[in-house]
Amino acid sequence: MKAESVTSHRGGMWAWLFQRITAVLLIVCLAIHLVFTHIVGIGDISYDTIGDRLAHAGFIAVDIILLAAGTFHALNGLRMVLMDYWFTSRKRALALTVVLWVVGLAALVYGIWALWPWIS
Amino acid sequence: MIHHDVIVVGGGLAGLRAAIEAKRAGLDVAVLSQVHPGRSHSGAAQGGINAALGNHPEGRDDSWEKHAFDTTKGGDFLGDQDAIVQMTKDAIEVIYEMDHWGCPFSRYEDGRITQRPFGGAGFPRCCYGADKTGHYLLHTLVEQAYKHQVKLYVEQYVCKLIVHEGICQGVVAYDMIRGGFEAFSGGAVIIATGGAGRIYANSTNALINTGGGMAMAYHAGVPLKDMEFIQFHPTGLYSTNILMTEAARGEGGYLVNGLGERYMEKYAPKFMELAPRDIVARAGQTEINEGRGINGQPYVYLDLRHLGAEKILERLPGIRDLAIHFEGVDPIEEPIPVVPSQHYTMGGIDTNVDGATIMPGLYAAGECACVSVHGANRLGGNSLLETIVFGRRAGADVFRYLESRPDKRPPNARAAFAAVQAMEDKVEALARAEATENAYALRTEMALVTKEHFGVFRDEAGMKAGLDKLLSIKERSAKVGLRYTGNVFNLDLIRTLDLEGMIDVALCMAMGALNRTESRGAHYRTDYTKRDDANWLKHTLAYYRPGEAGPRLDYKPVTLGYFEPEERKY
Amino acid sequence: MSKKPRETANIGAGLWKATGMWAWLLFRISGLILVFYLGAHILVISTAQWSEAGKTFNDLMKAFEHPVLVLLDLALVVAVLYHALNGVRVILMDLGIGVRSHKLVYWICMAVVVIVFAVFAYVAFTYIITGKGVM
């Protein structure tokens, strides 16, 4: 063990905390999402039915939360896994974090673009 | 060659406390230990550590004077009273110090340290942390050693002192991890290697308590003092001799024989189970010898059931675990089978109140030393105290010694080199030897001889026979050899090297015991059942005689001055 | 403390018998599956904006109604449920709840997974067989 390589990893609490917070958001929103798409609406998913559902502001909110929280949760989760095995040094971990933020924000923008017609 | 100002051999309570004190005085200190300091035998101590804090509701009138008197009387007046007074005075301070360093003692409602009654003490003055006091104290000191950045050399088996012109200048150690012998030179050496319990087959001690430190000093010409006084603890587990702490009786446990009687009524009606250990051990052994063991078997019961599950779980959880794991009985439901077992070596390297030996530069502290505070019999809870008090004093005195030393020359490199060479030659010879004797068989044989002939009860004929056997074992031990010559973690080497020292220590014990024609404390002779102050109020000193089988015995007077010897009744 | 804790003692369990480790490994794998699914999901949904009136999207959705894909969908539900319920267990432990009885909590969570999955499976199989939803 090199003491330096331990100390150089500052922080981590916020990432950890947000992983939990997003998890709680996800479990609520995902439940709603799944029930409506896979039970209520099974076999009946199309551009129009989705459009109808999304006409409710509530559903739009759920989907946007799903998108944002999901993206953070997924990419931070991915980061944790990668840092356990391949991105162990401080430099690599930092690079990974930056790349994942870029990917995440891009995904978010793209996702919102996809939902835009219903949002506006 | 590695150099430090002070070399401490042994990382138990005594060694660590000495190292921390010397380090705080500004010296560069190294601790060499055969196992990681946190694994030292001190960690096995269960019951507690004595100090007249007066925290217990019934102990308000306690004082260090009373503690000193109990200690002196418990030791059958063989203890040096100046040392005892020193220890009991320092006791209070060192306990508070350990607390300030984080030792997790158990607590009263008002937040003060708890105390419990212990054998031979007039007041409940034994401070404790559940029944793992030694473990807590040891880890506290390990932590402090890390904090003070004491240099720790772990898994170094020390086997020889480097002596140059009569001054101790370091040690030679076998590096168990990297292999090979290395010289550690220093301005002073403190030996703190603990007891020699393993010279007995029925010991409660750790497997590494072979008396290596005592043997090293002895071979270098420093006398061993009062070695005939071996303490037997009344309650070792029947099958493994693992200790059931005195605290079990302190908390109210009963000792019961095969007839279901609390037999201590016959031997110490006032103190009952809490009489000093020698008396309780003899009582147990008598019951067993006279056929009153449980179902005629050679053991008696330690019964805790009436304490109730709650008290056992809170105050004696460790005891319960040990009884379950090693004897298969749960003390909450069943009585525990126990036998008297070898427990403590009152004797050891002869030192003064500051831990200094007769050899300049050589110090000793802890169980391996004999300042003589325990006299002929140690009271429970006093030896943890001894390790810390005298470890601290030794550490402080080393500083004074190094400051005042007129000769400031660095240790002699040639002497160090020669000592390493001597060890290497010895191993070479062992490896090449045509081994006709088995070191392990000899060791077992020796341990059984001591157990049989130098046990709780001793007599002339038995001890003579035992001594003869020991001498023949000593002779045969010259013919052992090594079966494995690898470098790394060579247990064969370590255990073979141990043998010589163990036999020599056993011989000191045996000859001292045979010579002493009286009964005093733990040394009980059926042919001389009375204490004889006129002839024997004196310490035995055993000197090494190179080339001869046994030691040369000498005697020196006991320091009195505070309490007059009186009859010892409980 | 139990009465005679480990008398016939498997004192300390081995790696192969460690429930917690397998729970975590599956959790990790399910998490990774979900990450890739989320990526795919965003892409698929976004096809709604690729062509006029969501034609590409509707075609894709039609394709997803194939029984094999419905089964795959079910597998995904397992992953989500497992991850979600074990996630709840993890969060409970973060709060200091059920650390000492983590195995029991784990099996309770798994029971919930099975029950909820049964509902989904019932709906899905009804759909595969009858071609209609239950509601």
Added chain:
Amino acid sequence: MAEITFRVKRQDPQDKKNPEAHWEDYKITYEGNLTVLEGLFYIQEKYDGSLAFRYCCRASVCGSCAMYIDGAYRLACQTNVKHLDSAGSPDPVVTVAPMPHLPLVKDLVCDMTDFFAKYEYIMPWLIRKSPDPEKELLQSPKDRKKLDMPIDCILCGCCYSSCPSVWGEENYLGPAALLKAYRFEVDSRDEARKDRLSRWDNERGVYRCHTIMNCVEACPKELVPTEGIQWLKRAAIRRRLFGRLK
């Protein structure tokens, strides 16, 4: 008289001719009870002086003899062969291996250097800022009770060897060191502010623990390092949000 076979994993990396791991069988006869440690001494004395293993107290308090016995973390001195799975069989076999996932010194002896380096790194000592009182530092029994679990740690290394987070990342501090940190942070007498916190409040510290619980499973003292680690995570949050650890 009973008989049992010890199947011991032997390896001497120093041995140029045979540096690889291999299993060797030894037959042991005994009467009454036999612990695994006693069995190892029997082998060392009767068959093979080169067998290496750690030992000291033989009473399960020093933590020397942690090994992987019959596929589980155990203290050799605490393990009675009667209690193992093979006990009932006519030809019982006990497998004895060093703790997995640690560098090997020889046979059953692992290299614990990193383990203790991390222990030291976490500042395992009571940190005080205010001057010491004349007598003891008062501590209520309730506060003292919080220490009961973590102070029983014997630093045997079982938890450390069993933690998958340690396998993946050599710089993860591991359960034992973090349990030590907990032991002091939770102590009412400790006055460390950021001193120790900065050492465990990071992604090589508590956040690397994924609550895998192998450590709890492995601990021969039945301790629960995870409980301490989770407490630390909450403590870090308490500190950031409310400015206090405890």
